[in-house]
Amino acid sequence: MRQLYHTHLSPFCRKIRMLLKEKGLDFELVCENPWDRNLDFFALNPAGEVPVLVEPNGTVISGSYAIGEYLEDIYPITNLIGRNSSERAEVRRLIDWFDHKFDYEVTQNVLFEKAFKQYMGGEPNSASIRNGKQNLLYHLDYIGYLAQSRYFLGGDQLTLADLAAAGHLSALDYLGDVPWDYNPSARNWYALMKSRPSLRCILSERVRGARPPAYYENPDF
Amino acid sequence: MRQLYHTHLSPFCRKIRMLLKEKGLDFELVCENPWDRNLDFFALNPAGEVPVLVEPNGTVISGSYAIGEYLEDIYPITNLIGRNSSERAEVRRLIDWFDHKFDYEVTQNVLFEKAFKQYMGGEPNSASIRNGKQNLLYHLDYIGYLAQSRYFLGGDQLTLADLAAAGHLSALDYLGDVPWDYNPSARNWYALMKSRPSLRCILSERVRGARPPAYYENPDF
Numbered sequence: 357m358r359q360l361y362h363t364h365l366s367p368f369c370r371k372i373r374m375l376l377k378e379k380g381l382d383f384e385l386v387c388e389n390p391w392d393r394n395l396d397f398f399a400l401n402p403a404g405e406v407p408v409l410v411e412p413n414g415t416v417i418s419g420s421y422a423i424g425e426y427l428e429d430i431y432p433i434t435n436l437i438g439r440n441s442s443e444r445a446e447v448r449r450l451i452d453w454f455d456h457k458f459d460y461e462v463t464q465n466v467l468f469e470k471a472f473k474q475y476m477g478g479e480p481n482s483a484s485i486r487n488g489k490q491n492l493l494y495h496l497d498y499i500g501y502l503a504q505s506r507y508f509l510g511g512d513q514l515t516l517a518d519l520a521a522a523g524h525l526s527a528l529d530y531l532g533d534v535p536w537d538y539n540p541s542a543r544n545w546y547a548l549m550k551s552r553p554s555l556r557c558i559l560s561e562r563v564r565g566a567r568p569p570a571y572y573e574n575p576d577f
Numbered sequence: 578m579r580q581l582y583h584t585h586l587s588p589f590c591r592k593i594r595m596l597l598k599e600k601g602l603d604f605e606l607v608c609e610n611p612w613d614r615n616l617d618f619f620a621l622n623p624a625g626e627v628p629v630l631v632e633p634n635g636t637v638i639s640g641s642y643a644i645g646e647y648l649e650d651i652y653p654i655t656n657l658i659g660r661n662s663s664e665r666a667e668v669r670r671l672i673d674w675f676d677h678k679f680d681y682e683v684t685q686n687v688l689f690e691k692a693f694k695q696y697m698g699g700e701p702n703s704a705s706i707r708n709g710k711q712n713l714l715y716h717l718d719y720i721g722y723l724a725q726s727r728y729f730l731g732g733d734q735l736t737l738a739d740l741a742a743a744g745h746l747s748a749l750d751y752l753g754d755v756p757w758d759y760n761p762s763a764r765n766w767y768a769l770m771k772s773r774p775s776l777r778c779i780l781s782e783r784v785r786g787a788r789p790p791a792y793y794e795n796p797d798f
Contacts, residue, residue, distance in 0.1 A: 418670045
């Protein structure tokens with residue numbers, strides 16, 4: 357059986373979980389928290405980071421960039437990265453936007469500080485959290501701008517760019533930190549994402565010691 | 578003529594410059610410093626980040642992830658990302674290692690603090706620089722470990738993983754911040770990279786107001 361090593365609330369793991377579901381690929385989840393510094397896991401991925409995918413034939417693919425491209429390479433029937441080189445360039449630009457820029461400007465400042473830092477023995481930095489929440493506003497505007505001119509963020513089809521964005525936003529939304537009223541077009545796009553079974557099964561999970569807001573799972577929010 | 582928008586000392590731009598050269602593709606460089614916040618450049622790439630490639634037919638590709646994959650897609654003759662899905666997964670794991678993990682743990686702490694922060698009106702943070710230099714040691718050990726079992730970092734052929742690593746290390750080396758004596762295998766790998774014309778032409782450039790150490794260009798260092 358295919359295995360995905362993941363951590364709860366990790367946007368990168370959520371993206372790959374959605375991708376596997378959208379492609380109709382069965383997998384079992386193995387919870388691996390990088391802060392436990394498990395040596396067996398380092399043997400699998402020397403970076404000590406999730407996600408890591410272990411294919412049924414034993415092939416190990418580490419990191420959300422390599423896994424995303426690998427799954428497109430090997431299971432191309434449900435295309436999620438674009439049908440030609442221009443579409444792929446646009447989808448990859450947006451994956452990079454969410455997994456680098458959004459991650460650096462928002463997720464690291466809010467999600468890392470509020471949810472993960474405690475496991476590494478640190479205290480949340482309130483200035484970072486404020487900065488992250490402030491940065492989130494223009495990212496919501498950019499999502500809204502894209503969603504006004506396209507059905508999905510990368511074009512008229514669902515792509516890995518939507519899954520990357522939904523990975524970050526759904527994790528932040530668990531903490532109640534996404535002001536959805538700020539941009540109705542961004543909210544409409546996220547409502548569309550919430551209606552997909554690939555995200556719904558993630559939204560039904562709960563993390564020990566923290567409850568999401570009441571609207572977290574509701575596609576009508 | 579193909580154009581590459583770049584910033585001096587940016588590891589991501591250096592990677593793409595090497596890739597274009599290795600593929601034998603002509604291009605002209607356009608210097609664009611993101612801290613100038615040039616509105617024309619934001620129209621090209623809404624992220625306001627380099628590198629951006631403009632192909633002769635006008636196609637715009639933004640960000641080193643999208644550009645690297647696009648160039649492999651369109652000009653596959655000189656293969657730099659692996660010949661099958663397993664090789665590609667390994668090369669992409671290592672690109673991710675250097676462009677995320679190394680960038681976050683070393684480059685942002687050293688190069689950003691010492692070279693770029695001043696343009697954004699900040700002062701270098703000496704604790705960050707110390708942390709970055711400390712983190713660099715285990716990364717040199719990992720490069721040395723890879724270089725002992727393989728001819729290049731991603732396997733027996735030069736790949737985009739080598740170019741990603743050389744992009745970061747050459748920029749740090751300009752500042753004199755790479756202790757090459759620390760790991761002789763890592764140094765041997767970098768000597769091999771220095772002998773390639775794709776890196777040599779970058780090493781011959783100088784940045785205003787800063788001189789590199791005497792050994793910077795020398796393949797025998």
